[in-house]
Amino acid sequence: MPPRSPLPPPPPPVEMRSWPDRDALLRDRALVLGELVRMHIGPGRLGMLLLWAGLAALGWSFVGTAMLTFEESYDVISAFLGLVCIIVGACLLVPSAVFVALGVRRDRRVRGLLAEWGGLDRDPVGDVPLRRPAAGLVWMLTSYLLCAVGLYTCVIVPATARAGQETYGMVAFLMGLGLVAWLTGLIGIVKAFAHRRWVVRVLIGAPAEPLVRVDGGARH
DSSP, X not given: OOOOOOOOOOOOOGGGOOOSSHHHHHHHHHHHHHHHHHHHHSHXXXXXXXXXXXXXXXXXXXXXXXXXHHHHOOSHHHHHHHHHHHHHHHHHHHHHHHHHHHHHHHHHHHHHHHHHHHTTXXXXXXXXXXXXXXXXXXXXXXXXXXXHHHHHHHHHHHHHOOTTTSOHHHHHHHHHHHHHHHHHHHHHHHHHHHHHHHIIIIISSSOOOOEEOTTSOEEO
């Protein structure tokens, strides 16, 4: 996995802001916000989320295969194969869950920086590329689809399971895959709504406070 790009620092405190003029402030603000938006809802972030979700689903598939193996037979070979599947599944499932959790925590920091840098000033024309409506729509549609598939699998599969036809292992296997899809979709929906709320509140909201310099002067 390639190293992640470091997050930009927060804007300097009010008493230490020393941009020579408003244009310089807007240039720095646009540069930082563009990078933060890419880190938050860029196509690479969606790809990484789907990648980790896919690895988690693959890991659960190995665990589900082990459960089915234990249900069908109890000989030594089946037990050994089931144990191998559990180990492989855990090696895929645990890192995926950890990296997704780290990504969620990083997203919270990114949203905090977006609010801080975006609140420095307003640039209605320059902020248009930061709104990313197409990216937000892709995140939303993909996430809704995953949530729908996940909820259907978690609710309909156990509700329609019939004794003697579907085993407990098969139901648990399918519900686990549905849970992975639902959680992934939920994370995506939260990110899409958070970005839209930031656009409405910060980029289109009320004007920011004037820029205060070290020497006590103010730029409007």
